[in-house]
Amino acid sequence: MKNEDEPKDKRLKGGDAQKLTMAEVAKYVGVSAMTVSRAFRQDASVSEETRKRIMEAVDALGYVLDLSAGSLSSRRSGFIAALVPSINNSNFSDTARGITDALENTGLQLLLGYTDYSAEKEEKLIEAMLRRRPEGIILTGGSHTDRARRMLDKAGIPVVETWEIPEEPINHVVGFSNSEAMSLLVRSLASQGYRKFGYIGGTTARDTRGSQRRSGFLKTVDELGLGPGRAISFGVPPITMEQGGQAIVSLLERWPDTEVVLCVSDLSAFGAIMECKRRGMSVPGDIAVAGFGDYEISSVCHPSITTINVDCYGIGRQAAVRLLDALQGSGEAAGDEITLTSYRVVLRESTQRSAQ
Amino acid sequence: MKNEDEPKDKRLKGGDAQKLTMAEVAKYVGVSAMTVSRAFRQDASVSEETRKRIMEAVDALGYVLDLSAGSLSSRRSGFIAALVPSINNSNFSDTARGITDALENTGLQLLLGYTDYSAEKEEKLIEAMLRRRPEGIILTGGSHTDRARRMLDKAGIPVVETWEIPEEPINHVVGFSNSEAMSLLVRSLASQGYRKFGYIGGTTARDTRGSQRRSGFLKTVDELGLGPGRAISFGVPPITMEQGGQAIVSLLERWPDTEVVLCVSDLSAFGAIMECKRRGMSVPGDIAVAGFGDYEISSVCHPSITTINVDCYGIGRQAAVRLLDALQGSGEAAGDEITLTSYRVVLRESTQRSAQ
DNA sequence: AGGCAGGATGGTATCGATAACAATTCAAGA
């Protein structure tokens, strides 16, 4: 009764076999489609022997599970959406990596988008993502359009905002205060004896983390009684290394006696340092420079660059864990939490005071 | 007890509205679900007036289209899958950006995965992606497991391999010969007068592009009669800047008279240069260094780094265009094509021969 | 006037898997 003499040699040809469905696998094995479906999950109750036979058939036929059908009936898309400003920025791609890694073996897949630092683009992306019915969504920053907030609210899925502490969080938060982190860097350098502080970075509303770092800088310089901070702005994000170089030139033209320059990110700091060297200035001899983010480049660069180390990977990882928690124990712990991630000052050569 | 029933401002207040369906929008407007469905497409025949009313209702109710349902019945997932070795590498994230940009306004969404330079991980990812029934798939490189090839073949969707020219292409190819590109760089530097060439990079099977560059180097040095090339290997990809620094130290210990060192990528070249400077050596005075990939860092660095510029963004963009072509004119031009992308030598300070 | 093209809209049957529940088997305990 188990002899199936149907021809089964027309596989490996692609195209025609594409319409292979679970029911056909079931028929091939001699069970119901439901049993095949169960064989694909780990928790389901299927006898080892049946599962083995099914999996052999799956292999022989080259069947691939169709999740889009499955997610419709189970009402679980298996997606987590995440939006970052840019994937070219290694800080954010580290975060994306953290998310992906945390999602491993959960059956959830990451749907990644980049907003290009634009709230409008973010709004569009959020809508595009929600159309896929993600089970949760991770955002960068706390600045969103009204419509975006409404859509997120209505979607009824957990939301995690990352990389900063929004004034009005939507739901969960995993991040740190960019302003305080920058403040810490200022104080740290002040305690090394630096007095005349310059800053390179934008004020644009596009990059709220950048703005927060800037205001942290200005506030702290003020608090320390070190006169008004000297700040230079340049183009819109994403910031380039080259712009850092241009900016430090203007800054030093305007305030030649500046002792140390803090930059919104390591990338601009690197650009600034390289431009200085190109012009024959010594760093930190003539001018000290610090960055933010502790990119790989900063430890390798000569001089190595003083910076704030941020746990980019951990932000992603923890954001995903928050989401998973919210999805599992949905009944319990409905509280929106703020998870603070660590940062620390990394003093390196670029701000070393020469012994004198 | 009544109070207990009250919702305590729980986050999921949109929960009830979540089950909002197209049929309900239709009822609200007084049309059929089919008409609502049509209103969401641009080509469909719906009167302007009806569409306006529907869209107002969509807005008022906060309805969001459900693509997972749509893709099941239309049998078009709206996904394109792309696998890159790493998203932390800006060369590949540029490619991802190229793909995303080319997909804009096509109604297709990018499903991105990273293989971590592992064929096994690639195989798993391919399966995970195929479960979402992507309409096309973009891979990096031409080295895949047998099972991966079988799955791709059976999937019956267009495949584009990128970043190199595989010996046995699956389908479409968008890339360039890494070996020839490296060869061009060698010849170019030889014509500047360099004679003693060193190379930094791995031989690992994980990074086929790296291996190709290496063999291109060795072959060309040999062809030019410049003795056997001096090659140093180091750890597994993803290569770090720091490893570049370590590698050049070993290389110069072993072959102190080396005149110029070529690196598998700009990142290791940068690390090598910085390490030299740290040790008080001048680049290019004492040793010349060149990279591959023309990362942002190379033009900003001091000294700026000689490299091969690769059209990373264009690779992504063209790969996506190939895919779109294959999807549209599926009847015509079934031929698998190889699209060559451009590369060029960029001579910079790091290999400048001093006038003497 | 009649007829007909073509735009606008509705009705129904899917798409492929899974939830929910029913049915069956088999083993162990009363």
Next chain:
DNA sequence: TCTTGAATTGTTATCGATACCATCCTGCCT
């Protein structure tokens, strides 16, 4: 021996949108 229930498998009804075809209506041509 009968009962009970856990383990395994089957049946049916969806999930929510869209393909496909039918219908209705308007306006224009001969």
